Amino acid sequence: MAESREINIREFLANHHIRPSQQRVAIMEYLLANKTHPTVDQIFEQLSVDIPSLSKTTVYNTLTLFSRHGITLVLTIDPRNLRFDSDTSTHAHFLCEVCGELHDIFLSKEQKEALQLLTRCEHQILDTQLNHKGVCKECRTHARYQV
């Protein structure tokens, strides 16, 4: 299982003209398995367990490489850290200002069409991000915050 997945990832990277080093495969595998928009630190901490020699520089290099090749998104919604997302399909994001959690907001067909209408302008758009901030469902219902 894990082995065939790794082979798929190697092929996936190779198809995108990215040499599939151990580190790169591990990072892409992590991103695909953890759709939590991890920070560089989170990726680094987790993967360091299996790859003790891993350097944070390599994580930065790899994520920059992935995003240049369009197989990873760099999310700028969180002013504290960059966040990374291997889901490059059309969706929005919601950052909870109470718990800091970053949620995906998947869009209906109607909403995707609406977004389509919003991605036309005089400039050449290469990337669009729809970012919401506020208080997430969990934090509201659990009333973990004070006004």
Next chain:
Amino acid sequence: MAESREINIREFLANHHIRPSQQRVAIMEYLLANKTHPTVDQIFEQLSVDIPSLSKTTVYNTLTLFSRHGITLVLTIDPRNLRFDSDTSTHAHFLCEVCGELHDIFLSKEQKEALQLLTRCEHQILDTQLNHKGVCKECRTHARYQV
């Protein structure tokens, strides 16, 4: 002219329960006059000419205060710096990855309705930002960049 504008800004801040200190008035005046989504550094450099004692800490404090009171937006589109915007009306932004310029994208009535449709979800949304990145009109036509 300048004097009456300053008085208006003092009143504007007072109406929002913000004590109108010299620095705060100057920063708000700058933001209203320069709708270029300036960084903290740009605001600081410019205002330092007239207020030599100004501290960058005060610029940070003031902008944080303004955004807490909802009279200024903190834009997170540019991963390099926070950007500030005194135009809190509904509009999108475009960051040119060639020249670094941050442009306003004003929306048609239709587009505003489309965005309205996109700002409904299970969480409590307090702020929404629609961010585009790519190559701006000027950089495309002047072919200042290489592929």
Next chain:
DNA sequence: GTGCTTGCAAATCGTTTGCAATAGC
């Protein structure tokens, strides 16, 4: 063996914090 990739250490730089001096109601 040549060039790409990695990883260490240091540098960089935007932002935050602690605290004493100051200003404004």
Next chain:
DNA sequence: GCTATTGCAAACGATTTGCAAGCAC
């Protein structure tokens, strides 16, 4: 006069850079 605000200096922390060692074709 009292409290809110300012400004300095230091700390912090995310990201970048330079470079030497290692790896893969």
